[in-house]
Amino acid sequence: MSAITTRELVEIDERRLLRRLDDLAQRGALPQGGIYRPLYSPQWTSAMELVATWMKDAGLLVRRDPVGNMWGRIEGSRGGRVIATGSHIDTVRGGGALDGALGVVAGIEAVSSLWQRFGRSTRILECVAICEEEGSRFNTNFWGARAIADRLEPGEADRVRDADGVSLGDAMRGVGLDPAAAATAVRRDLDVFVELHVEQGPILEDHGPRLGVVTTIAGTAHLEITVRGQPDHAGAMAMDRRRDAFLGASAMALGIAEAAVRMGHPAVATVGTIVVEPSQVNVVPGLAKFTVDTRHPDPARRGELITQIGDLSKKIASERNLGVEIKTLRDRPPVNLSPRVGDVLRRAAVTAGIEPREMTSGAGHDAQVLTAAANAGMLFVPSIGGRSHCPEEATAAEDVVLGTRVLATALRELAYQT
Numbered sequence: 160m161s162a163i164t165t166r167e168l169v170e171i172d173e174r175r176l177l178r179r180l181d182d183l184a185q186r187g188a189l190p191q192g193g194i195y196r197p198l199y200s201p202q203w204t205s206a207m208e209l210v211a212t213w214m215k216d217a218g219l220l221v222r223r224d225p226v227g228n229m230w231g232r233i234e235g236s237r238g239g240r241v242i243a244t245g246s247h248i249d250t251v252r253g254g255g256a257l258d259g260a261l262g263v264v265a266g267i268e269a270v271s272s273l274w275q276r277f278g279r280s281t282r283i284l285e286c287v288a289i290c291e292e293e294g295s296r297f298n299t300n301f302w303g304a305r306a307i308a309d310r311l312e313p314g315e316a317d318r319v320r321d322a323d324g325v326s327l328g329d330a331m332r333g334v335g336l337d338p339a340a341a342a343t344a345v346r347r348d349l350d351v352f353v354e355l356h357v358e359q360g361p362i363l364e365d366h367g368p369r370l371g372v373v374t375t376i377a378g379t380a381h382l383e384i385t386v387r388g389q390p391d392h393a394g395a396m397a398m399d400r401r402r403d404a405f406l407g408a409s410a411m412a413l414g415i416a417e418a419a420v421r422m423g424h425p426a427v428a429t430v431g432t433i434v435v436e437p438s439q440v441n442v443v444p445g446l447a448k449f450t451v452d453t454r455h456p457d458p459a460r461r462g463e464l465i466t467q468i469g470d471l472s473k474k475i476a477s478e479r480n481l482g483v484e485i486k487t488l489r490d491r492p493p494v495n496l497s498p499r500v501g502d503v504l505r506r507a508a509v510t511a512g513i514e515p516r517e518m519t520s521g522a523g524h525d526a527q528v529l530t531a532a533a534n535a536g537m538l539f540v541p542s543i544g545g546r547s548h549c550p551e552e553a554t555a556a557e558d559v560v561l562g563t564r565v566l567a568t569a570l571r572e573l574a575y576q577t
């Protein structure tokens with residue numbers, strides 16, 4: 160590709176950008192703090208309407224696709240494959256104002272600014288609010304990006320239900336979408352997808368600089384470990400005769416965290432849920448079932464960590480005369496993002512006077528799924544205190560503005576080639 164010759168940072172409307180982030184944060188705001196915009200809910204619909212209004216106000220061609228992703232488009236003068244930017248509109252329960260929202264609002268701002276300042280692009284340029292990424296209402300992580308990348312599972316809309324028993328298909332019908340058409344949301348005409356996102360960790364804030372270019376997204380493995388002991392009377396059974404499943408699970412949880420610490424950053428392992436049976440105050444637990452989420456961007460190290468978790472769990476079980484079963488619930492390998500798009504983002508950051516940090520993402524993102532449909536790249540801005548998926552999630556306004564200007568600059572190089 161031939162890069163445009165002017166190497167200047169693209170201007171954006173900073174006040175409009177920050178105001179829109181505040182406005183979007185009102186859609187789904189919870190009285191106790193934090194935000195919840197579950198897929199196809201009234202809060203989600205309200206947020207999508209706002210996004211569509213912004214796209215229309217900018218003069219973009221606006222289209223809602225068959226799963227509800229909202230696209231805004233500038234028809235490039237030379238057509239060809241599409242340059243796209245965006246992120247997801249949904250949130251976790253009690254989430255913050257920037258996870259996903261930043262990439263949506265900044266994407267609209269970047270494309271609108273380019274359109275206003277430089278007119279029609281040579282390439283087709285689109286911004287998108289992706290309908291779902293978090294899996295918080297339905298167990299459908301990356302529903303929107305998977306639809307774009309032709310990764311929906313057959314019958315998924317009928318099979319998947321929320322906590323109230325509502326099927327994904329019925330939820331779609333509720334917002335005027337036809338589940339039978341979901342698979343037609345696929346895009347086979349994308350060239351590039353760029354996502355601006357908050358880091359959701361502390362690296363950029365602690366060590367700088369203010370921008371990161373993501374090279375790899377860590378692979379996630381979810382394990383379910385079931386520990387079997389023996390239920391006994393909490394008063395009558397002597398301590399040295401017990402086969403307490405919960406104590407075994409506890410020792411395993413400590414060992415699992417230690418294994419990740421020993422391996423060193425960015426290895427992580429989290430025991431996030433545990434269920435004990437029979438779960439009575441006066442009964443020694445006969446069964447404990449817990450989940451492990453473990454991630455590493457290096458496939459070999461990730462494999463090692465999973466092996467270590469299995470080995471230490473079996474060792475602890477045998478020392479304590481317990482049974483143990485380990486089941487893999489999910490096994491997503493690490494994903495490398497496009498070096499070409501990474502170079503464009505790096506050049507744009509350098510235009511702002513910043514040599515960005517090359518980094519891996521511990522969190523999953525739409526961009527990883529969209530590597531199946533496009534050359535995908537990601538730009539990170541710092542998260543204050545490394546906090547995310549909580550009401551305190553925040554990024555300094557100057558970093559929000561910087562990230563958006565760098566995004567716009569990268570899109571200019573990609574979509575305004577002469």
Ligand SMILES: [Zn+2]
Nearest residue numbers: 247258259292
């Ligand atoms: Zn996100």
